Amino acid sequence: MYPVTLASPRLALREFTPDNVDALTAVYGDPKVVEHMSFEPRSREQVQATIAAVTEAAQAVPRTEYSLAAVRPGGGLIAFARLAVDTQHPGQSSGQIGFALRADQWGQGLGTEVVRLLLRLAFDELDLYRVWGARSPLNEASARVMSRAGMVEEGRIRGHLLVRGRWRDSIVHSILVPEWRETEAAPRRR
Template sequence: MYPVTLTSGTVGLREFANPEDADAVLAIYGDPRVTAHLSFEPRDRAQVTATLAAVTAAARVRPRTEYSLAAVRLPGDVVGDVVAFARLAVDTQHPGQNSGQIGFALRADQWGQGLGTEVVALLLRLGFDELGLHRVWAARSPHNHVSGRLMEKVGMIEEGRIRDHLRIKDKWRDSIVHSILEHEWRAGRARAG
């Protein structure tokens, strides 16, 4: 599926394609406040440029298994200001399992406005409605309680802890896993009206 363009009330997802996207992603991935709970340290311009080159190349691979997308504020032009980096990766290690992993990073000046919830809801819509996945999961830092509440708000269930999952800054870090199944997501949407 290319190109991806999905919208909700105040957020849209689109492919990375604009030259100014590098500046926008640097404002996210270069910020230590944002990366404090991610699986990597702040990135510099060269790293962000390499990341964007990799995700734009991955967007054209067939079959497509990685959806790294720009989240932009609406209303207005969907090529607007990037507020988050959103990702859905389809599991290819276990063919036929029909699952994917999501991740997202929201620009710090956009925190507390409900945009993260909309970004995750759009990623779930992409996974379930567009790609026909059965299960979508995410992992978060045990200290990122805001992300935990966000995932609970969209219907994701906390499954448990992966001990010493990631090595960051020469220290091991656990991860908390959340997931949602297609029928749970559809039931939540039906209840929401």
């Protein structure tokens, strides 16, 4: 599926373009944004390489990597949104999401909107059955975002990632397609 364009009332997900380097550097280069991620703040050159890699991955057939720019009306990039389709278990229809929102956009419900758009892509466009995401145990904001999008906390993966020289646990959240359908039919809360 290429190109991807999905919209909600305040956001759209679209493919990255080479001119998104500075806007994405404002996300990935910010120590506050990457505090709970598995990497240090990224330089402009690292972000440029990331955009080149995700642009190339978008052309793969079959496509399994959906790294998308979340933009506000008028084109301002505010987040990196990712859905990776599981290819290690053929016939297992699942995917993993990840997201990073620019710090000046926090607290407005936009993270939840990004996750809902990723879930829409997964369930409505790609016909997946299960989607999961992992977060740092200290990242309560991410827990709230995934919960508001209908995802359920499943549990802890101990010693999951080596981050900044130390092993870190991850908390896993997931949602199944029947739960998504129910969530989408329910009135929206922020």
